[in-house]
Amino acid sequence: xxxxxxxxxxxxxxxxxxxxxxxxxxxxxxxxxxxxxxxxxxxxxxxxxxxxxxxxxxxxxxxxxxxxxxxxxxxxxxxxxxxxxxxxxxxxxxxxxxxxxxxxxxxxxxxxxxxxxxxxxxxxxxxxxxxxxxxxxxxxxxxxxxxxxxxxxxxxxxxxxxxxxxxxxxxxxxxxxxxxxxxxxxxxxxxxxxxxxxxxxxxxxxxxxxxxxxxxxxxxxxxxxxxxxxxxxxxxxxxxxxxxxxxxxxxxxxxxxxxxxxxxxxxxxxxxxxxxxxxxxxxxxxxxxxxxxxxxxxxxxxxxxxxxxxxxxxxxxxxxxxxxxxxxxxxxxxxxxxxxxxxxxxxxxxxxxxxxxxxxxxxxxxxxxxxxxxxxxxxxxxxxxxxxxxxxxxxxxxxxxxxxxxxxxxxxxxxxxxxxxxxxxxxxxxxxxxxxxxxxxxxxxxxxxxxxxxxxxxxxxxxxxxxxxxxxxxxxxxxxxxxxxxxxxxxxxxxxxxxxxxxxxxxxxxxxxxxxxxxxxxxxxxxxxxxxxxxxxxxxxxxxxxxxxxxxxxxxxxxxxxxxx
Amino acid sequence: xxxxxxxxxxxxxxxxxxxxxxxxxxxxxxxxxxxxxxxxxxxxxxxxxxxxxxxxxxxxxxxxxxxxxxxxxxxxxxxxxxxxxxxxxxxxxxxxxxxxxxxxxxxxxxxxxxxxxxxxxxxxxxxxxxxxxxxxxxxxxxxxxxxxxxxxxxxxxxxxxxxxxxxxxxxxxxxxxxxxxxxxxxxxxxxx
Numbered sequence: 001x002x003x004x005x006x007x008x009x010x011x012x013x014x015x016x017x018x019x020x021x022x023x024x025x026x027x028x029x030x031x032x033x034x035x036x037x038x039x040x041x042x043x044x045x046x047x048x049x050x051x052x053x054x055x056x057x058x059x060x061x062x063x064x065x066x067x068x069x070x071x072x073x074x075x076x077x078x079x080x081x082x083x084x085x086x087x088x089x090x091x092x093x094x095x096x097x098x099x100x101x102x103x104x105x106x107x108x109x110x111x112x113x114x115x116x117x118x119x120x121x122x123x124x125x126x127x128x129x130x131x132x133x134x135x136x137x138x139x140x141x142x143x144x145x146x147x148x149x150x151x152x153x154x155x156x157x158x159x160x161x162x163x164x165x166x167x168x169x170x171x172x173x174x175x176x177x178x179x180x181x182x183x184x185x186x187x188x189x190x191x192x193x194x195x196x197x198x199x200x201x202x203x204x205x206x207x208x209x210x211x212x213x214x215x216x217x218x219x220x221x222x223x224x225x226x227x228x229x230x231x232x233x234x235x236x237x238x239x240x241x242x243x244x245x246x247x248x249x250x251x252x253x254x255x256x257x258x259x260x261x262x263x264x265x266x267x268x269x270x271x272x273x274x275x276x277x278x279x280x281x282x283x284x285x286x287x288x289x290x291x292x293x294x295x296x297x298x299x300x301x302x303x304x305x306x307x308x309x310x311x312x313x314x315x316x317x318x319x320x321x322x323x324x325x326x327x328x329x330x331x332x333x334x335x336x337x338x339x340x341x342x343x344x345x346x347x348x349x350x351x352x353x354x355x356x357x358x359x360x361x362x363x364x365x366x367x368x369x370x371x372x373x374x375x376x377x378x379x380x381x382x383x384x385x386x387x388x389x390x391x392x393x394x395x396x397x398x399x400x401x402x403x404x405x406x407x408x409x410x411x412x413x414x415x416x417x418x419x420x421x422x423x424x425x426x427x428x429x430x431x432x433x434x435x436x437x438x439x440x441x442x443x444x445x446x447x448x449x450x451x452x453x454x455x456x457x458x459x460x461x462x463x464x465x466x467x468x469x470x471x472x473x474x475x476x477x478x479x480x481x482x483x484x485x486x487x488x489x490x491x492x493x494x495x496x497x498x499x500x501x502x503x504x505x506x507x508x509x510x511x512x513x514x515x516x517x518x519x520x521x522x523x524x525x526x527x528x529x530x531x532x533x534x535x536x537x538x539x540x541x542x543x544x545x546x547x548x549x550x551x552x553x554x555x556x557x558x559x560x561x562x563x564x565x
Numbered sequence: 566x567x568x569x570x571x572x573x574x575x576x577x578x579x580x581x582x583x584x585x586x587x588x589x590x591x592x593x594x595x596x597x598x599x600x601x602x603x604x605x606x607x608x609x610x611x612x613x614x615x616x617x618x619x620x621x622x623x624x625x626x627x628x629x630x631x632x633x634x635x636x637x638x639x640x641x642x643x644x645x646x647x648x649x650x651x652x653x654x655x656x657x658x659x660x661x662x663x664x665x666x667x668x669x670x671x672x673x674x675x676x677x678x679x680x681x682x683x684x685x686x687x688x689x690x691x692x693x694x695x696x697x698x699x700x701x702x703x704x705x706x707x708x709x710x711x712x713x714x715x716x717x718x719x720x721x722x723x724x725x726x727x728x729x730x731x732x733x734x735x736x737x738x739x740x741x742x743x744x745x746x747x748x749x750x751x752x753x754x755x756x757x
Contacts, residue, residue, distance in 0.1 A: 044752070072622055
């Protein structure tokens with residue numbers, strides 16, 4: 001490799017600090033030996049570093065050490081006796097549960113109901129005991145056993161979640177005789193006040209709707225699509241194929257999302273990976289924005305409930321952003337954190353640009369929101385640099401993260417709004433997609449095509465042939481119901497830019513995808529576990545909406561982008 | 566530094582005072598150096614280092630070996646200096662510094678810190694240490710931070726990046742600019 005003198009000097013500084021790549025450093029040293037100008041300069045720079053690193057001769061004053069020892073002794077004297085590791089873990093676990101319960105009580109009406117329902121009979125029983133009457137067992141409260149994807153917020157403050165009760169994975173055992181089910185205890189329910197009972201009833205109706213829906217599909221001989229069962233159906237949808245880009249399907253899916261939004265504006269990751277609520281919320285917001293629901297600031301009067309859902313989702317994501325480092329909290333490890341952060345960046349970015357273009361956001365609020373997004377994007381760039389620098393080499397789900405992070409940065413780059421990204425953003429995006437391709441090549445390849453289509457709207461440039469891209473298209477076109485929802489969305493986004501292919505593709509994709517939609521409730525459940533981060537019905541539904549509205553989303557985005565310019 | 570700093574800290578977390586004393590032996594002088602380069606007052610630097618070590622001891626139960634021990638320690642040290650500086654109004658915004666892109670293409674020497682805001686150096690310094698400190702003080706805040714953490718304390722670029730909340734590329738470019746500027750400033754000082 002040919003290096004210029006300035007690059008050689010920088011590389012040798014990195015090398016002296018132990019931060020350079022070995023091959024590059026060897027090239028730089030070879031250059032420095034042959035170049036007289038570099039030789040002298042490099043020697044001076046290295047001498048400067050050596051001088052800076054010389055251990056300073058700070059002999060501590062004799063009193064310093066004794067003062068410190070006295071302070072530490074004082075801390076030890078005041079500290080309670082230390083406990084063994086097992087006891088510490090036990091107490092930590094108990095403390096965590098108490099904090100979690102407190103958090104749930106503060107944030108979730110459902111949890112307040114549950115606790116009230118559990119406590120009321122207990123208090124009643126204690127009252128009876130105290131009165132000297134015959135004791136009777138405290139009745140169980142009317143605890144609503146919500147399905148996995150409708151369970152109340154079980155998130156801890158740190159974004160981790162305990163696995164919620166399952167319904168999505170539930171299959172009735174039709175061949176086994178069922179024992180008569182004893183009537184559910186209702187005493188606790190009866191003791192609730194009228195408003196609480198109404199709320200519980202509403203929840204039960206919601207749950208029943210989904211259960212009945214699942215049963216109706218089973219009675220009709222339709223099984224939940226799984227990688228094993230769907231090809232057996234010959235890919236044929238269980239119900240009559242609906243029109244491609246079916247508006248009513250999209251509306252019903254968004255209605256389901258709005259109905260199942262939690263009071264704090266988030267959605268649960270349900271049967272997906274626990275703790276991904278932030279990422280799922282961002283996906284749901286993307287779906288709402290894709291269909292033009294930008295919140296009350298740009299309300300078009302089409303559907304106030306969906307605008308309100310978008311408002312709550314935006315507020316929820318903003319609330320979850322760490323003011324200091326710009327990161328959106330969520331995910332139980334670094335990989336899941338990056339996923340949540342990337343998708344949140346993308347969702348807020350799209351909502352911001354489109355709201356500005358529609359005239360619903362201007363002046364100081366727009367500047368404040370832009371600054372918030374910029375801070376998040378800077379954090380994203382830092383995280384990607386760490387990923388590229390090998391800080392998390394072999395990281396879990398690197399391909400999925402590369403895809404969403406690259407999409408967020410490229411979208412910011414092409415937003416028509418100056419987001420003050422680093423000069424090397426395009427290069428960084430390319431490197432991310434190139435370096436992390438091995439993990440999920442099809443997904444990464446589809447992302448690269450989507451980004452390319454975003455930059456080249458006219459479609460003049462023909463991308464080089466790519467086997468991973470061909471495999472992705474084949475997989476999504478052949479069996480869209482079996483493809484990972486994010487891959488489906490990204491392939492559709494890339495193909496949408498090439499109209500001839502897209503028209504052929506759209507009808508197939510839409511009709512097969514609509515077969516996954518619940519006819520009554522409106523949600524989509526592919527029954528697929530993602531290759532990374534799990535799925536969940538809310539995420540499936542959001543990504544299905546994004547796939548079905550891909551053309552509309554791109555057209556709206558292009559208009560917003562041009563107007564912003 | 567050897568990785569067993571983390572091991573010592575984990576042992577300290579389990580209640581071993583000896584392990585913590587070993588960490589103090591390793592790091593106290595470097596901490597004094599860190600604070601001395603900021604304030605130029607040895608006694609004050611000793612006080613600050615003591616405060617940091619006491620904080621570290623108090624926070625040992627919360628320590629998790631997520632990053633290098635040095636990163637953990639210098640995060641506490643830096644936060645302490647920010648608190649001190651805020652109280653003294655020496656460095657109004659150390660945590661965020663300038664924006665990540667601000668320094669690119671800009672002459673680093675054009676943003677010299679205001680000398681009159683710095684506390685007087687009360688200790689008698691050796692010539693070399695004094696020249697080094699004078700040169701460091703002439704650097705703008707953003708460059709001085711990366712020199713302190715990336716060059717003097719030898720933290721990896723990725724950890725400096727995380728600690729200062731700036732991209733790794735920016736850490737690199739700041740280190741390069743700072744070393745070049747220091748080479749010039751020190752050679753000027755040596756010629757006088």
